Amino acid sequence: MKNSIKVERAKKDLTQADLALKVGVSRQTINSIEKGRFVPSTLLALKIARVLDEQVDHIFTLEVDDWD
Numbered sequence: 001m002k003n004s005i006k007v008e009r010a011k012k013d014l015t016q017a018d019l020a021l022k023v024g025v026s027r028q029t030i031n032s033i034e035k036g037r038f039v040p041s042t043l044l045a046l047k048i049a050r051v052l053d054e055q056v057d058h059i060f061t062l063e064v065d066d067w068d
Contacts, residue, residue: 001036001039001066002036002063003036003059005019005034014051016031019052
């Protein structure tokens with residue numbers, strides 16, 4: 001799954017640590033999600049979207065391989 005967290009964070013002038021604090025996870029978790037190494041839970045994805053003031057499907061996008 002692709003995501004645009006890094007871009008959306010930059011628009012809001014938030015660091016990974018800032019976003020992590022706001023959604024209640026570690027900075028390393030945000031880093032792992034941004035790099036595609038970790039897929040967040042639905043709850044975490046919704047929290048991230050709310051903090052970034054975006055729709056979940058604007059931030060997270062399924063890729064062809066996600067259907068396999």
